[in-house]
Amino acid sequence: MAQIKQAKGKSKAVTEWLSEPRNRLSALLTCFLALLAIFLMLAKNIYEVQRWLISWEAKRYSLQAREQLEQALQNDPPMGISLASLFDKENLFFLPNSPSLLLVVFGGCGGCEEGVVKEWAETLGNWETWRKEQIMGALVLQRDTEKVKKMVVEKGWKVTVIGDESGRITRALNAFFVPRAYGFFDGKLVWIQKKPKMDIVSVLEGFLKSTKGEEVATQVLNSWSAEIRERVWGKMTGHAQGGDKK
Numbered sequence: 001m002a003q004i005k006q007a008k009g010k011s012k013a014v015t016e017w018l019s020e021p022r023n024r025l026s027a028l029l030t031c032f033l034a035l036l037a038i039f040l041m042l043a044k045n046i047y048e049v050q051r052w053l054i055s056w057e058a059k060r061y062s063l064q065a066r067e068q069l070e071q072a073l074q075n076d077p078p079m080g081i082s083l084a085s086l087f088d089k090e091n092l093f094f095l096p097n098s099p100s101l102l103l104v105v106f107g108g109c110g111g112c113e114e115g116v117v118k119e120w121a122e123t124l125g126n127w128e129t130w131r132k133e134q135i136m137g138a139l140v141l142q143r144d145t146e147k148v149k150k151m152v153v154e155k156g157w158k159v160t161v162i163g164d165e166s167g168r169i170t171r172a173l174n175a176f177f178v179p180r181a182y183g184f185f186d187g188k189l190v191w192i193q194k195k196p197k198m199d200i201v202s203v204l205e206g207f208l209k210s211t212k213g214e215e216v217a218t219q220v221l222n223s224w225s226a227e228i229r230e231r232v233w234g235k236m237t238g239h240a241q242g243g244d245k246k
Helices: 002-018 021-043 047-073 089-094 113-125 128-132 145-155 168-173 200-212 214-245
Strands: 100-105 135-141 160-163 180-185 188-192
Touching: 089 160, 100 113, 100 168, 100 200, 113 135, 113 200, 128 135, 128 214, 135 168, 145 160, 180 200, 188 200, 200 214
Parallel strands: 100 135, 135 160
Antiparallel strands: 100 180, 180 188
16 A cells, blocks of 8 residues: 555656646657657668668768868969969979960879879870970979989970979968869969869860860860870771781
């Protein structure tokens, strides 16, 4: 009997406590949070819920990365800044003397990046199209100048390569991602690569449009494409003739 009376007393106390609107809201909120916690614990094993969580996390990360990129871009050098203010006299002397200059900044040229540097070096140094249009290129590597000179000789590159071991040029250009390209016309900055991981053709297209206009840019890219096809076709023809002689 005593236990029954004690239980009734507790029940009455709970009822009286819940009669207060503030206490009722608190109890409902506690129940909701408890049920939500149980649901989330069980939902981890549900495939659809897992996929939704992964998608939501990916979107959150993408938004965060975009915000960080926009903040970093605010430190870019202003359009119209001169080459002379970005390079010291020694490096400025080695830059190609051309109205249109595309400058590409890299890291230390190690590991997987070395292949990208090679691709850029061959693109800017081995085609007649760029020489006809007076479009020159230069690569900036965050390495010792003497090592860079030695590497250029060993690889036989026909493009200007500058060492930036101290990182002075890289910081001045705000190259917070690499490779990053910068377009100059008549010694002044006119174009900057804004997105990471752009392919070479997209970079060249953006640079050409900023210096020559969209119509001329298309013509130059078509000329380059024709030169590539001609060279590839010549190699294929040479191999075929060699095979016939055998």
